[in-house]
Amino acid sequence: MSSSPDWFTEGAPHVWRPYCQMKTAPAPLAVARTEGARIVLEDGRELVDGIASWWTACHGYNHPHIRQAVTEQLATAPHVMFGGLAHAPAYRLAARLARLLPGDLDHIFFAESGSVAVEIAMKMALQFWINRGVAGRTRFVSFLGGYHGDTLATMTICDPEEGMHGLFAGVMPAQHVVALPRDAESEAALDRLLADKGHEIAGLIVEPRVQGAGGMLLHDDEVLRTLRRVADRRHQLLIFDEIFTGFGRTGDLFACEGSGVVPDIVTLSKALTGGTLPLSAAVASRKVFEAFWSDDAGAALMHGPTYMANPLACAAANASLDLFEAGAWRADVARINAALAEGLAPCRDAPGVVDVRTLGAIGVVEFDAPVAVGALCEQFAELGCWIRPMGKVVYLTPPFVTSDEDLARLTGAIRTALTR
Numbered sequence: 001m002s003s004s005p006d007w008f009t010e011g012a013p014h015v016w017r018p019y020c021q022m023k024t025a026p027a028p029l030a031v032a033r034t035e036g037a038r039i040v041l042e043d044g045r046e047l048v049d050g051i052a053s054w055w056t057a058c059h060g061y062n063h064p065h066i067r068q069a070v071t072e073q074l075a076t077a078p079h080v081m082f083g084g085l086a087h088a089p090a091y092r093l094a095a096r097l098a099r100l101l102p103g104d105l106d107h108i109f110f111a112e113s114g115s116v117a118v119e120i121a122m123k124m125a126l127q128f129w130i131n132r133g134v135a136g137r138t139r140f141v142s143f144l145g146g147y148h149g150d151t152l153a154t155m156t157i158c159d160p161e162e163g164m165h166g167l168f169a170g171v172m173p174a175q176h177v178v179a180l181p182r183d184a185e186s187e188a189a190l191d192r193l194l195a196d197k198g199h200e201i202a203g204l205i206v207e208p209r210v211q212g213a214g215g216m217l218l219h220d221d222e223v224l225r226t227l228r229r230v231a232d233r234r235h236q237l238l239i240f241d242e243i244f245t246g247f248g249r250t251g252d253l254f255a256c257e258g259s260g261v262v263p264d265i266v267t268l269s270k271a272l273t274g275g276t277l278p279l280s281a282a283v284a285s286r287k288v289f290e291a292f293w294s295d296d297a298g299a300a301l302m303h304g305p306t307y308m309a310n311p312l313a314c315a316a317a318n319a320s321l322d323l324f325e326a327g328a329w330r331a332d333v334a335r336i337n338a339a340l341a342e343g344l345a346p347c348r349d350a351p352g353v354v355d356v357r358t359l360g361a362i363g364v365v366e367f368d369a370p371v372a373v374g375a376l377c378e379q380f381a382e383l384g385c386w387i388r389p390m391g392k393v394v395y396l397t398p399p400f401v402t403s404d405e406d407l408a409r410l411t412g413a414i415r416t417a418l419t420r
């Protein structure tokens with residue numbers, strides 16, 4: 001950047017940035033404003049956002065319908081506590097989510113971030129068994145390639161090799177992190193684990209269809225059907241972490257709805273508010289909820305994040321759901337899929353590329369080794385794009401409103417960077 005704005009120069013020594021060695025990482029790009037699929041930098045450059053700000057901004061930035069809903073709510077009641085008080089944005093949102101989610105996933109517990117929603121889902125599963133008088137179910141089964149958050153409990157169910165949390169091995173009790181049941185052999189291994197250790201396991205947790213932060217790894221719905229079958233056979237709870245896959249990203253509104261596999265608990269966040277405000281939810285099926293429904297105060301779920309169900313965030317989420325209900329997203333996701341498949345196909349022949357794949361509005365180029373994230377980000381910015389690779393993958397998860405022209409710019413930037 002030629003001349004940094006004052007706010008950047010003054011704040012930079014004091015802001016601790018995410019996921020980077022601050023001493024050696026390139027400086028972050030100073031953002032002036034956002035609009036649609038674009039991020040406008042302080043130096044005047046306009047970048048097409050290829051990753052929708054960590055998969056949140058599904059309708060693009062500054063969507064007028066969401067802005068209007070948040071503005072109206074801001075004038076009415078920006079925030080009230082949720083203990084003992086109720087408000088329309090949260091109650092409307094809960095009813096709508098219950099209607100949209102499949103099966104009897106009807107009981108919505110709100111929180112403010114994805115990791116916390118996963119923690120709550122884990123706590124629900126643990127207490128489900130306690131409330132039913134079953135002792136000793138303190139562990140979880142999760143899957144290699146998975147990512148569920150950065151807080152202490154969620155770190156334990158992430159892929160241990162994936163790198164981000166390796167330092168903390170031993171801090172928390174180990175979980176069973178195993179291979180996804182993709183074939184008869186891995187299904188038998190999972191079934192054996194549950195037969196042997198099921199008495200100490202509170203639930204299985206998986207990112208359905210796509211393991212996102214672990215490398216955009218795809219699996220068939222058959223894997224989800226297998227998980228449901230094995231969990232039922234061994235009397236286990238099945239949790240879907242749809243924080244990435246929820247809200248249209250894979251081509252269905254939710255992976256659980258599209259796959260026809262209904263979990264016992266599902267977590268949502270990321271695109272829940274259309275990328276406008278932080279909000280998350282852990283949604284329980286009737287069976288799970290009923291284990292807490294009792295005359296015994298001790299059976300209650302003792303949880304309540306201060307900002308849970310924040311009215312501004314719920315208003316944004318309701319407005320986002322209006323846009324989903326309007327329905328244009330389905331055609332957009334199909335259009336984006338075609339553009340990503342065509343635009344990224346030539347990358348197959350580039351050196352170091354081991355796979356190119358797409359699902360819904362997700363396009364992935366996978367390499368045989370981790371890529372130089374900082375250097376690539378700078379190259380992409382020079383090419384007018386905001387694309388931030390992760391481990392071995394360069395991927396695109398653009399807003400659904402991204403134009404064909406902007407999609408061509410994104411895939412073109414990846415093709416160009418690969419030939420350099």
Ligand SMILES: *Cc1c(COP(=O)(O)O)cnc(C)c1O
Pocket residue numbers: 113114115116118147148149150207212213241242243244269270
């Ligand atoms: C991003 C993500 C999380 C964590 O959400 P945060 O809001 O970053 O805490 C958990 N699970 C999945 C699948 C995610 O993609």
